[in-house]
Amino acid sequence: MVNWIWLFMIVVSVISAAVTGKLEAVTEAAFDGAKTGVTVSFGLISILVFWLGLMRIGEDAGLLRVLSRMLGPAVRFLFPDVPRNHPALGYIMSNMAANLLGLGNAATPMGIKAMQELQKLNPDQDTATPAMCTLLALNTSSITLVPTTLIAIRLQYESANAAEIVGSTIAATAVATAAAILADRWYRSRASRSKRPPITPTYTAPPSQSGKGGEAVG
Amino acid sequence: MRQLVEWLSTLSVWMIPALIVFIPLFAAFKKVPVYETFVEGAKDGFGTAISIIPHIVGMMVAISMFRASGAMDIMLSFFKPLLAPLGVPAEVLPLGLLRPLTGAGSLAYTTDLIKSFGPDSMIGRIASTIQGSTDTTLYVITVYFGAVGIRKSRYALKVGLFSDLVGFAASIAVCLLIFS
Numbered sequence: 001m002v003n004w005i006w007l008f009m010i011v012v013s014v015i016s017a018a019v020t021g022k023l024e025a026v027t028e029a030a031f032d033g034a035k036t037g038v039t040v041s042f043g044l045i046s047i048l049v050f051w052l053g054l055m056r057i058g059e060d061a062g063l064l065r066v067l068s069r070m071l072g073p074a075v076r077f078l079f080p081d082v083p084r085n086h087p088a089l090g091y092i093m094s095n096m097a098a099n100l101l102g103l104g105n106a107a108t109p110m111g112i113k114a115m116q117e118l119q120k121l122n123p124d125q126d127t128a129t130p131a132m133c134t135l136l137a138l139n140t141s142s143i144t145l146v147p148t149t150l151i152a153i154r155l156q157y158e159s160a161n162a163a164e165i166v167g168s169t170i171a172a173t174a175v176a177t178a179a180a181i182l183a184d185r186w187y188r189s190r191a192s193r194s195k196r197p198p199i200t201p202t203y204t205a206p207p208s209q210s211g212k213g214g215e216a217v218g
Numbered sequence: 219m220r221q222l223v224e225w226l227s228t229l230s231v232w233m234i235p236a237l238i239v240f241i242p243l244f245a246a247f248k249k250v251p252v253y254e255t256f257v258e259g260a261k262d263g264f265g266t267a268i269s270i271i272p273h274i275v276g277m278m279v280a281i282s283m284f285r286a287s288g289a290m291d292i293m294l295s296f297f298k299p300l301l302a303p304l305g306v307p308a309e310v311l312p313l314g315l316l317r318p319l320t321g322a323g324s325l326a327y328t329t330d331l332i333k334s335f336g337p338d339s340m341i342g343r344i345a346s347t348i349q350g351s352t353d354t355t356l357y358v359i360t361v362y363f364g365a366v367g368i369r370k371s372r373y374a375l376k377v378g379l380f381s382d383l384v385g386f387a388a389s390i391a392v393c394l395l396i397f398s
Contacts, residue, residue, distance in 0.1 A: 001319055001320075001356065002319065002320045002323065005316070005319060005320065005323060006276065006277070006280050006323075009280040009281065009283065009284045009289075010279075010280050010283060010284075012284065012287070012289045013280070013283035013284045013286070013287035013289055014283070014287070016287045016288055016289045016292070017283075017286070017287040017288070020287070020288055022286065022287055022288060025286045025287070026283050026286050026287045028286070029282040029283050029285065029286030029287075030279050030282065030283050032282055033275075033278040033279040033280070033281060033282030033283065034275050034278065034279050036278050036282070036329065036330075036333065037271065037274040037275030037276075037277070037278035037279070037326065038271060038274075038275060040274060040278075040329050041267055041268070041270055041271040041274050041275075042267070044266075044267040044270070045263060045264055045267040045268075047263075048262075048263035048264075048266050048267045049260045049261075049263030049264060049267075050260065050263070051263065052259050052260055052262045052263040052266070053255075053256040053257065053258075053259045053260030053263065054237070054238065054241055054242075054256065054259075055241075055259060056255050056256065056258055056259020056260070056262075057241050057242055057245045057250060057252055057255045057256055057259065058241045058244070058245065059259070060245060060250045060255050061241070061244050061245035061247075061248040061250045062248060063241065063244060063245075105262070105266070108361065111362055112361070112362060112365040112366075115362050115363070115365055115366045115368075116365070116366055118366075119366040119367075119368075125367065125368075126367070126368065126369045126370055127368065127369075127370040127372065128363065128368045128370060128371050128372050128374055132362075132363070132368065132374070133371075133372060133373060133374040133377065135362070136358065136359060136362055136363070136371075136374045136377075136378065137374070137377045137378060137381065139353060139358050139362065140318075140352065140353050140354075140355040140358050140359070140377075140378035140381060140382070141352055141353070141378075141381040141382075141385060142352070142353045144350065144351075145233060145237070146233060146234060146237065147346070147349075147350030147351075149325070149349075149350075150328070150346045150349055150350045153328070153329055153332055153337075153346075154332060154337040154342070154346060157332050157333060157336065157337045157342075158337070159337035159338055159342075160338050161230075161338070162337070163230050163231070163233070163234055164227070164230050164343070164397075165230070165343060165346045165347050165350065166229060166230040166233045166234070167225075167226030167227055167228075167229040167230040167396065168226065168230075168343070168347045168389065168392045168393050168396055168397075169346070169347050169350040169351050169389075170226070170229060170233075171222075171226055171388070171392045172347050172348070172351035172385055172388040172389040172392050173350070173351040173352070173385065175384060175385065175388035175392075176351060176352055176381045176382070176384050176385030176388060177381070179380060179381045179384035179385070180377055180378070180380070180381035180384075183376070183377045183380045183381065184377050187372075187373040187376075187377060191372075191373075
């Protein structure tokens with residue numbers, strides 16, 4: 001998909017430039033774009049170095065764990081079909097906490113661990129369970145408290161108030177997440193009403209899963 | 219409504235300084251050597267910024283060419299009459315299409331808008347908010363389901379795209395509400 005978008009933009013640019021006689025401008029724009037790309041990425045160094053340093057302090061202090069515990073009730077409500085003592089819930093909470101702090105690098109491994117745990121509860125290894133879809137919905141709309149990258153770019157172009165978008169971003173992301181949760185709930189209820197047998201996994205204690213098929217997960 | 223606007227701008231003012239002071243204080247209370255830990259974690263920032271250069275350069279080139287060739291204006295001229303009555307700048311529309319598909323592409327386009335119109339223009343603010351408020355749905359699905367071998371994603375894609383659409387509309391609405 002990305003390949004096509006990229007190719008489309010480049011091909012259309014050159015063709016329309018050839019038609020309108022703007023070929024020189026397009027060549028210049030290509031080099032200018034490359035330059036902007038590097039300048040912007042370098043400009044991100046300052047904020048990323050600072051923010052990741054700050055966040056490491058938080059991680060080492062156990063802030064992710066505290067935040068995870070606070071998210072517990074919400075996570076249990078959103079994942080009613082995952083047994084309460086299942087390790088998947090812990091990973092989901094860590095994933096959400098890391099997303100909240102804008103720690104993409106920490107959030108993804110946690111999310112994948114959570115998926116692997118959810119896959120153990122999955123009767124059909126090819127098809128996503130409702131819990132997996134919910135986890136995905138939470139990650140695609142990811143609530144983030146501080147959009148650091150955007151603040152960095154706005155600073156580079158001399159914004160008078162680079163952080164003024166924090167409030168609008170939190171509001172928009174909250175609405176998007178609420179929409180994701182509602183849509184997810186709606187599909188869940190529809191799935192359980194349809195003829196397809198509802199996916200309610202049977203959970204047995206983690207160490208004794210020897211009976212279940214030979215397929216290795218993860 | 220006025221109250222909500224005030225509350226959101228207070229949030230903008232306080233969020234970052236609050237985190238900057240709260241996190242180290244909390245950590246010091248937990249007996250973490252704050253400065254050394256900061257330096258240790260900060261090392262990762264450099265690599266992260268450098269590693270995105272190829273993605274951003276690739277997308278920035280395509281988007282700059284697209285704008286300079288006049289193709290962008292032609293495309294936008296179709297949407298302007300539809301969006302103008304709502305007070306929505308047509309320039310942000312391509313961002314709504316790019317955002318769920320490619321993170322680097324939408325970041326490059328946001329940068330292009332901020333560069334062309336200024337970070338404090340309505341377009342710059344809306345673009346920043348859209349870019350910051352949702353994630354790249356297609357990428358997230360590929361990574362998360364790919365990691366465990368799920369091939370049938372059921373309704374996950376639909377939910378993700380729906381929330382992107384809502385986030386897009388909400389970003390525009392919130393910015394028009396707060397910043398005008």
